[in-house]
Amino acid sequence: MKSSRRRFAAIAAGVGIAPLVTVVLPATTALAHGYVNSPPSRQAQCAQGTVKCGEIRWEPQSVEGPKGLQSCSGGNSRFADLDDDSKPWKAASVGQSVTFSWTFTARHSTRSYDYFLGGRRIATFGGSGSSHTVNLGGVTGRQKVLAVWNIADTANAFYACIDLDVH
Template identity: 80%
Template sequence: MKTSRRKLAAMAAGAAIAPLVTVVLPATSAYAHGYVSSPLSRQAQCAQRIVQCGQIQWEPQSVEGPKGLQSCSGGNGRFSDLDDDSKPWRATSVGKSVTFSWTFTARHATRDYEYFLGGRSLGKFSAQSSSHTVNLGAVSGRQKVLAVWNIADTGNAFYACVDLQVQ
């Protein structure tokens, strides 16, 4: 009899606490995942308040959208500031190759990473490494690279644009 009362009391306590936990935990934690931190991506610049942006400044790791997009915002309207090329994005000076490093706040099974310049593929990496060295080819001057982290077990990817000054 005592065992069943304890079980009933534990279940009641759990039911009473569940709504509180839902309210106390920040909603963004479920969406927190990853972004390019070096060279500074647009969302990293927003998070560091280098460029004034909207909601992305509080969750740079959350630029998630369906695979196959070519937008800095990942098609997410809340983060449309990232698509605005007229903002004063800082461009990192680089040579003909650059190493992109990702920061992860929650891991996912990775299918691959892709890098694009003007819609043209610069490379695809299936290694589980968080850094990838990409050859930029014959381009020079100011360039915008789209970095994509394709998730293996969902139809989504994470997107980051990085502004570069190629020497």
């Protein structure tokens, strides 16, 4: 009888503490499946219906492929629309410094975020964070930035291309 009461008390205490532990423990560097939402990436434009696209419209957070690619689609043929520079992508008007903000939908540990312009890495950020301010290095006119979120616990990364009009 005593052991049943103790077991019940232990279970009740565990159930009562679990929500508190969840709130008190710090978040890991894990974030999520994701994409750049500001300025609007190509997949964000697809999801918003700004540009007519295929399957990516329904899952903008899923542009995932092996690390090291330089592709808007992450090498995923289902999302080939993102690699098509002839589509009417809207270019966001920006200055030399741009803050890229990510939307996340599922947890992953982060190794780093890389930003590329013309195939050259222009910025890298370690750890977590949903926004990164990047200096574009003096370029002007229409530009395409490739944002890459490198996952720590898989061999993959998430890819997003953002079209910009730099002043």
